[in-house]
Amino acid sequence: MIYRKFFNVPTWGLSRPFREFDRLRRQMDELYGAISGGALPMPSAGVFPLTNVTEDNENYYVRAELPGIKSDELDIQVTADGISISGERKISAEGNGVKYHRREREAGKFSRLINLPGEVDVNKVEASMENGILKVTIPKSEAAKPRQITVK
Amino acid sequence: MTDKESKEIQVKQKQELTSPAEQTQSGLIFTPNVDIFETDREITLLADLPGVTAENLTIDLRENILTLTGEVSPFEGANEEDILIEYEIGKYHRQFNLSSLIDQSKIDAKLNDGVLRLSLPKVEEATPRKIEIKAG
Numbered sequence: 515m516i517y518r519k520f521f522n523v524p525t526w527g528l529s530r531p532f533r534e535f536d537r538l539r540r541q542m543d544e545l546y547g548a549i550s551g552g553a554l555p556m557p558s559a560g561v562f563p564l565t566n567v568t569e570d571n572e573n574y575y576v577r578a579e580l581p582g583i584k585s586d587e588l589d590i591q592v593t594a595d596g597i598s599i600s601g602e603r604k605i606s607a608e609g610n611g612v613k614y615h616r617r618e619r620e621a622g623k624f625s626r627l628i629n630l631p632g633e634v635d636v637n638k639v640e641a642s643m644e645n646g647i648l649k650v651t652i653p654k655s656e657a658a659k660p661r662q663i664t665v666k
Numbered sequence: 667m668t669d670k671e672s673k674e675i676q677v678k679q680k681q682e683l684t685s686p687a688e689q690t691q692s693g694l695i696f697t698p699n700v701d702i703f704e705t706d707r708e709i710t711l712l713a714d715l716p717g718v719t720a721e722n723l724t725i726d727l728r729e730n731i732l733t734l735t736g737e738v739s740p741f742e743g744a745n746e747e748d749i750l751i752e753y754e755i756g757k758y759h760r761q762f763n764l765s766s767l768i769d770q771s772k773i774d775a776k777l778n779d780g781v782l783r784l785s786l787p788k789v790e791e792a793t794p795r796k797i798e799i800k801a802g
Contacts, residue, residue: 562675564753568746575746579716579753581780603675608703608710618699619714622675631749646716646780647741 562624563599563648571660574630574652581646582619592639592652595632599648600625632658683759694756698734702762709768709786715758716780717741725775725784732762734782 563578576597580588588601605621633655641650683695701712711732715723718736726733736758767789774785 560677562677564677564679565750566748566752567750568742568748570743570745570747574749575742577741579780581714581716582778584779605701612703612705612710615702615704617701619701619712620675620678620699622673624675628750643779645719646714649741 561626563626565599565626565628567628567630569631569654572653574632574634574654576628576648576650576652578626578648579646580643580648583643583646583648585641585643588641588643588648590639590641590650592634592636592650594634594636594655596627596629597650597652598625598627599650634658680753694754695759696756697760698736698758700760706788708788709764711762711782711784711786713758713760713782713784714780715777715782717755718758718777718780718782720777723777723782725773727764727768727770727773727786730764730768732764732786734758734760734762 563580566577568575568577576599578599580601580603582605583601583603587604588599591598600623602623603621605619630652635653635655638653639650641648643649678699680696681699683697698713698715700714703710713734715734715736717738722737722739724733724735726735738755738757740755764786768786769789772785772787776783
């Protein structure tokens with residue numbers, strides 16, 4: 515039959531037409547990794563500050579590195595399913611006559627919204643700043659907590 | 667340029683240390699962001715070291731090479747599971763070559779909210795002396 519002949523073309527590996535693309539992409543990743551010095555960049559939303567979100571059975575934990583920011587310069591708001599962190603990082607001027615050799619630390623405003631995967635109890639949220647790391651502890655709402663069911 | 671209006675901070679990935687020497691310790695090492703400026707009397711260095719406490723920070727100056735090393739202990743609880751991870755934690759390490767002579771006895775370091783402020787006063791210059799040449 516004519517279609518069988520057509521699809522049985524032995525070359526090109528038509529059964530896995532994307533295999534070649536996969537390999538190419540892997541090679542590109544390796545190349546990129548070699549240029550950037552090892553690890554691939556972490557996936558991120560591209561908004562300051564970079565944030566880590568973790569959970570255990572009771573709470574969500576939101577952490578961000580915010581060195582040099584005082585707790586009263588931060589504005590944290592929690593809604594039923596998300597948290598917003600905003601503020602401004604100020605770096606005071608060092609007076610006249612100073613000669614800069616390096617200037618890598620950045621100042622400016624920031625604002626970040628993070629959606630949490632489940633419902634939270636907005637009344638019991640706690641936030642702390644320690645050594646430049648912000649940690650927000652957000653208790654899960656009763657409905658969102660996992661429950662162990664014993665089988666009788 | 668209107669510097670009065672504050673711009674938004676651009677996100678910046680933590681820079682992993684790329685050292686020509688092979689690492690002999692496990693774990694990630696990052697280079698902290700620094701500001702360095704100089705006046706007639708001193709050199710000041712500001713470094714962002716989030717998560718580093720004063721006990722875990724080592725500042726070493728020998729033969730004009732200043733080394734900063736900050737250890738960060740993992741802060742996650744044992745039962746926590748990751749939902750979104752945008753940055754990793756690890757040690758901080760960075761070295762600087764200092765051009766002027768530093769008076770080691772007057773070095774002052776302060777660590778506040780994860781920012782190190784290191785003052786490195788310069789050695790007082792020796793007062794110029796006039797050398798008399800005697801006629802032979």
